[in-house]
Amino acid sequence: MVNDQYIYRKQLFLDSNLLDVTSHKKVIELSKKLDKSFLKIALDYGFISRGNYKKQLLKNNIEFYQFDFNTLNNFTYFDACKEDLYYFLNAIAFPLKNNNGDVEVIVSDPSDTNNVYSIADKLGLQIYKVHIAEDLDILKALHVKYGDDILYKAVFNLYDQDPESSAIETFTYKQVVFLGIMGIIALLFLFFYPKTSIVCVNVFINLFLFSSILFKFILTIAGSKVELESKITPEEVTKINDDDLPIYTILLPVFKESEVIYKLALNLKNLDYPKDKLDVKLLIESDDEVTTNAVKDLVFPTIFEPIVIPYAMPKTKPKACNYGLYFSKGKYLTIYDAEDIPDKDQLKQVCVLFDKIPKEYIAIQCALNYFNKTENYLTKMFTLEYSYWFDYMLPGLDKLKIPIPLGGTSNHFKLDKLRELGGWDGFNVTEDADLGLRSYAKNYKITVLNSTTNEEANNDFYNWIRQRSRWIKGYMQTYLVHMRNPIKLYKTVGLKAFLGFNFFIGGTVFTFLSYPVLLLFIILYYVFKSEWIGFFFPEWLIIIAIISFSIGNIIMIYMNMIAIFKRKSYSLILYAITNPIYWIMHSISAYKGLIQLITKPFYWEKTNHGLTKTTKES
């Protein structure tokens, strides 16, 4: 074996002060315990930083092997890598054959000859030469070359397992036929009975809108009843013995994040959970050079394992999470976004709660809020919205035993149950809401926990519109998927949950789409005194429309006002009065989402992060 770039471990890690003696010992212990290579532990468990490690290698005149990822297909395919990809990922080793047919291996640690010999044993072949490359490049090559089966499952597993639950089809054939028939009937009624038809449509829109708002109000009140209750006490958390804690997987899907990676790394370090029991996966898309370079250049140690997602459509967060799910080892799993700052003891609280609640509970949703809430008008409104959603509405759903649509992050799962459900739907752009409902459809339950993850609120209008259009589009997808067989859904989840789903998911979409229509109606009648309104609509209907629209808006403003109390964000209360303006923004996003539902249903509108100047401390 030729290893002309060999460096002694002591020289590379200890003499260079990358590791002190104690840490070096810990790395060795952990390496044996978790059956991973020395460098893997050192990099992924917060002992050394990638940036400093690379500098040290360069100081030792290491020449890095440069992968050409476009020609990976030309490399020899090793069955051993396919069969046990996990082994090679842990070893950070990529085997290849040179032009002479000799086996060479690319590794990241020039000091670890034992690792190389193990690889040779695994391959059952002799290794002729050792090359050195950055660990991220090696991992990327492994995933891109050998991760195709996993990638297929990440995209199509749910569809193969349960096609009726997948959003791969936006509209099923039956739904198209049904909508077509309804459309024809509507046109016929409009032709023969135009006035009656328009009146009926108006009545329906008004009633449904008002009912949806009233339903949310009832939820908010129900949630406010449990405002002061706490499912977990601080004493229960402090009593925990770290040795009794299970392995916890954290998935961190990222895309084009540069600055935020630094904050992410710091936030993970602050988590109060034994390091050796954290199984953190940083999910990076294979074509995401921005994030890859940011991770490579990190100059402080991080606690995550990079997982590189091979390129495949749809390019969505759920697909990335499904891919990461394959490599997850924990008993519980959660997802955090790049900019998330969870409560330090959130993982421990979840562990305690899972032990307390009945076994049919498979997921826990923690509260989300924003650390940059007072930055501008948008962040203030966003904070109000999230506050009433997570502090009052979801607890209200929990209290009334109605299905809870999960939030984007800080939802904690039992990993085995998540796999049983088929993971996330890669074709649904609000995979979280969908998964929550799918859980209920399989007779599982979800609850909420009063532990907060602070995020960055969108402070840019266009960024907000993009994000919101994706959410509303996702709600439309979720609604269409779960209403493919409404009778079956009703029989599975029961009347309360069925109605709750229709009002909460369907009602939300309907509300934002119909809001501008009703607003226009009111303005035309009340402000412009339009006579043709009076021609088409009887007085009693106009008065009902005015009342339901006005009171609906007042209720929504009021709900936003209630929202400030739990977190004592009193300075935001007057902004609640501008909720109608905020709703117009929602309506713009809703129509954008509706158009995309038809033209590009799986398109993931990327939300730009790291725009705020505010930190959690400020």
Added chain:
Amino acid sequence: MKTNRIKYLIIFFSYTVIYGLFLTIIRNDGYLNFEPLYVSHNFLMLKNPDIDLVKKFFFSYPILTHILAYPFSFINSLDAPFYASILFTSFLNTFIVRTIAKQTNVLFSIIVFIYLLTSPIFIYAATSGTSFYVYIIIYFYLFYMLFNYVKNYSIYYLTLCSIAISFIPFLDYKLLWIVLMLIPLLFIFTVKNFHDKDSGFILDLIRISKDKNSQKLFISNFISMVLIISFLPISVFLIYLMINNLYGDDFFFFLINNTSGWNNNNINNLTSTLGNLEYSLNAVNSFAVIKIILLISAFYCLEFVIDIKQSIKVVILAIIPVILILLMREQKIEMINLNFLVVFHIIAIASFLTFYKQNTLKSKNLKLTIYSLFFIGMIYGEFHYFKSSISIQEKNFFTSVTKNETNEILELNKRGAIFILNSIPLNSTILCDNSVFYPIITFDNNTHHFLENLSDDFTKALKKPAKHADYIIISKENSPLYSKDILAYYIKENAALLNHIIYESKYYQILKVRKS
């Protein structure tokens, strides 16, 4: 759980059945009252295709009473107000019994059950058919939530308080002053939020005022509390005013329109015979008000003293009713009737339910004895109140129940209606001022076609009765309602019409119109 539900269902049905039986008896004896007749009249008018539905229904006041009774109008328009009052009062009573049953033994729950069943105030609420039951339900809910907030300091209770106040504009908009009355309480609650374990109220206040950050937080907290209580009711009321302006060209159309309330003529709230009165309920006579309050507030006084150390509870008990009465004086309300006075009684019940377990009387037997004695005392006081009341509806109820006497005006109207049913051809068109003669219209029960005040046909008929009406009902000059009768103004000069009287009572005439 299931056993408890069945128990409370039985309690509910017991109240409903017993009140229903009582009502049947008094109605068979001839009990009539203005407000239920007015509500029934509106339901009957809704079936008339010529009327302006919006103006007739949405601006009838109080609209809340109409909405609550409306579902029962599909069974029977005449009985609808009574069905509603029985049902909702029974709900309230069941809730009270249920709440106290959770805190005490079976014997005491039975005593409470019996008190509510035999209390003249609750009997009146359930069987009078007036909107009184709505007042007690709203008062009860409002104060019960307020007291619970004092126990828990959860925004949940303040929200429910606000929702309760939001219904007030549809019952009696003057009561919206309650929002202002709550502001001092909200101030106290806000100080409590900053409470230090070892300090009192004044020290807390001093501590807040010394620190700028605390001051800022205190002010924003206080403003938030005020907004939470006031935003919903004020907004809802403003929308109602806006709709009034849209359809009636006046923000207070529901008040100025004389057909929108049972006593919008303002004359129906006086008794036809005054006689010697022990007490005057005129709002400006505060001593008399205090005397009358004592009749129905033994319980209130008990709640005041029984737990005087619970400072916030005592403050609430003191502030609300007193300010309410003072504000009534400021508003120059001519009469304070039970609709307002009952706040003393209801706030006491709400306090009793919330703090029963915590009050200073620790001995269960002593508690039982004292409360039972007060319940007996309250029944006596309430009875005596009704005996002394000069509020027309309360007086009607009392005299009807105890002496089988009917109000003279209503009795005359009833006889007129009987004449119309027997002597006037079916589907004849009758012109009369609905705000005065709605009892006749109600008794008629849509057998004949009465022109509604707000319809175009009424306006045409006023100018040309010969063309648009077959019969006319008009007040006589000696009638207490003569000056309010719009027809008396239009028709009085028309001698030809006035000569063709087919029926005459003490206060009005029915005329057959000579067709030209």
